[in-house]
Amino acid sequence: MDELINKRINEVLKGNQDSFEEIVILFQHRLYHVCYRMLGSREEAQDIAQEAFVRAYSNLHTFDQKRKFSTWIFRIATNLCIDRIRKKKPDYSLDAQVPGTEGLDMYSQIAAAEDLPEEEVERMETQERVQYEIGRLPEKYRSVITLRYMEELPLQEIADILDLPLGTVKTRVHRGRDALRKQIGTM
Structure with missing residues (x-):
């Protein structure tokens, strides 16, 4: 798997942008799930996963191919999630009463x-x-x-x-x- 990823990375670095799509397809679901579990929001998880791929693509030339790509892309996504968590205040509490109802939480x-x-x-x-x-x-x-x-x-x-x-x-x-x-x- 790592050999295939490194081959695709080399193709991207040589100008074949379509090879990055194959990398995205391989990792998109796992990356989304990591983001979702950290953020608890489907929309935010999709945004952060997409941002992680954009950053990975933009910085692909800095990736050390002696390491695992999955580790690198998960680090990018995890750091983006942590940044989002730090900026975000809790939206609501599950114990909070639903406005306009009598006692429903x-x-x-x-x-x-x-x-x-x-x-x-x-x-x-x-x-x-x-x-x-x-x-x-x-x-x-x-x-x-x-x-x-x-x-x-x-x-x-x-x-x-x-x-x-x-x-x-x-x-x-x-x-x-x-x-x-x-x-x-x-x-």
Whole structure:
């Protein structure tokens, strides 16, 4: 896979812009999912994933082909997500009351899947709750938890993506997991 990517990169650097489209196709879904899990918004995830590809294309000449392209593009996207998180204030709380209603909160606005068995509904609610709680983590924990448990990346690759020492990544995974456990409490 890395050989194919490096071949396409060389073609792009020689002027064949169509080869970059193949790279985008290979990584677009995984990159979008990383962004979505960090930001919790489909629109923002699409914007950031697109911006990551634009930046990668613009800076392709700086990519060290001895390294993995996936690590490089995930680093770009993760940094863009972190920047977005830092600039953004929380939009709303799920506990907040919906304007113009009597006692309905934002939880009631989450789409219900009525035709699913009870176990599937519980699983979906748990996943939504975990995703919500991950979104509440400080960004330094959110990024490592997302990359480790949602994208199932190895610790060393996470360290490369975030440009952090491996020990720092291990510590943040541990502390992020503890913080997440405390936030969730007993589900």
